[in-house]
Amino acid sequence: MIFNIKDVAKKAGVSISTVSRVVNDSKVVKEETKQKVLKAIEELGYKPNAIARSLKVKNTKTIGILIPDISNQFYPEVVRGVEDIANIYHYTIFLCNTDLNAEKEMQYFNVLTEKQVDGLILMGNALSEELFQTIKKLKIPTVLIGTDYEDLPSVTIDNVKASQEMVNYLIKKGHERIAMITGKQRDPVIGVDRFEGYKRALKEAKLTYNEKLVVEGGYRFKSGYDGAKKLLALDEPPSAIFVASDEMAIGVIRAAHELNISMPETLAVVGFDNVDMSGKVYPALTTIAQPMYEMGAIGMRVLTKIINDTPLEETKICLDYSLIERESS
């Protein structure tokens, strides 16, 4: 049996409003009646219906998070960050996997929006113009994590600069034949920004850019593995590979192991992200640490501010990254 506020009111011999008051603990209700009501609530095992409440108060205390794929290494950590903060502010989160598919993304957006989420967190890079326009029109509080688009609030790191720094590090170590395995070209972050950093570093160091040393990967292990096999089969193989994501970099390490190439002696490999596994593989991976958990946590914090109309000092947040030197370089 499931009871509602009316049942409680009857049982306690008071009006509905009084029950509502004690549930939302308003200060006005007399201690004595409060106790009566509490007792009735206890006895009936009454739980307020948040749906009914939401209909009235026009917020649901829920937010939606759209990510490409939770089973991809990078996301769980940031989702954890947003969930922890969400929890603190009493939000609960809807999780949706979009697979970087604009259609699926739009469809999820519609569902979430009909379910009246108070806000949205978007990750990945399939942010279509259609979705963007709809967000603007509906004015639904939104923050982007890990990407950036137009004037939407976002929390990111400077991918170009970080990549440049990483390649610089390699150069300082004496490497001259530095290869890169990039993300997909249409990917603004992994495919474009990180590649851009690579080119800039070479340029600054006056090393000539050699397109044979660049292979387009994706973001998964397999493409790193394949890319490495290709690179390592070159007549003049690279002495270092900068890989646009850790997951791919772990594929590179795997390939090098198979070819019996010692790391870092004859091949240095460095990644990007600082995914949990990167410190656990052998050799542990040198990488750029994206503060994933913090990105999630800060993103969520920003979102609560937007939801509550708290003015933001800055709408585009760029977090610090750091180069973590481990064994692979």
Added chain:
Amino acid sequence: MIFNIKDVAKKAGVSISTVSRVVNDSKVVKEETKQKVLKAIEELGYKPNAIARSLKVKNTKTIGILIPDISNQFYPEVVRGVEDIANIYHYTIFLCNTDLNAEKEMQYFNVLTEKQVDGLILMGNALSEELFQTIKKLKIPTVLIGTDYEDLPSVTIDNVKASQEMVNYLIKKGHERIAMITGKQRDPVIGVDRFEGYKRALKEAKLTYNEKLVVEGGYRFKSGYDGAKKLLALDEPPSAIFVASDEMAIGVIRAAHELNISMPETLAVVGFDNVDMSGKVYPALTTIAQPMYEMGAIGMRVLTKIINDTPLEETKICLDYSLIERESS
């Protein structure tokens, strides 16, 4: 501006009931009026309010999933499984991290329940008696994944049998000093069942159980790493280690690498779970494959059945596992 059904009705010059009918595409409405309404909906950009709808129809098309920690390797894959199926059946999922903390679990349960989720998926092993009782009392559709408890529907694998098989495999390979790194003793699955399988295998093979060869881990990398260091420092170190989870096993591999112990020649290490990383590390890990995605998918499918009062052929589903032999053994 956000419009409701009334606005649409006015704009289309019909009653709200008619609008409701076309939204839920009832067959009775005349094609002509339907078009009028559709046009109004289009022009206003009307989106039905699912909250209001839920209040009336008494279901929310949302389910909650309680897991220990999404940033732990094991869960994302199964969450993905449930989400995919949930999506097919038009459910959206609330994700909650309980950290194996009964209090947090209970608190999330209450929130989800107040938000009127149609069902619940529970993972991890902190299912407290209190939670169990509440689930029973409220009769909220629930399925357990990866664990089992009383008469609640569940989808699992036979952990005892799988572990036994794994240790047997080691024995057949000629190992006699087989160590184990278990989960926490209070963990019914990783700590108890998998340990039980280990003991049974030894017994059947008439190998004497040596408590020095057993160390209690947790479920994380670090405890595997530490456990291995301890085991490998023994006067007579084991020739094989059965590790109760892949994440810990990867820690063992790491430790062995550091000690310059070659795998599988002087040390075989085998894990349990077949987490994504297990095939990517070097040497690739021999392990028991839990069908994680399927466990999620099937669990969700069962849940939809329970929600719709479809009778279930079986309430305790035990899935097949398989031993994947790779390089580490």
Added chain:
DNA sequence: TTGTAGGCGTTATCAA
């Protein structure tokens, strides 16, 4: 300090 009543946006029953 408490109660009455209207309304949140839908759906569904019943007439028309």
Added chain:
DNA sequence: TTGATAACGCCTACAA
């Protein structure tokens, strides 16, 4: 085929 209207469970003026 359509339209009034009463719920759904709660919150919140406003009145008492």
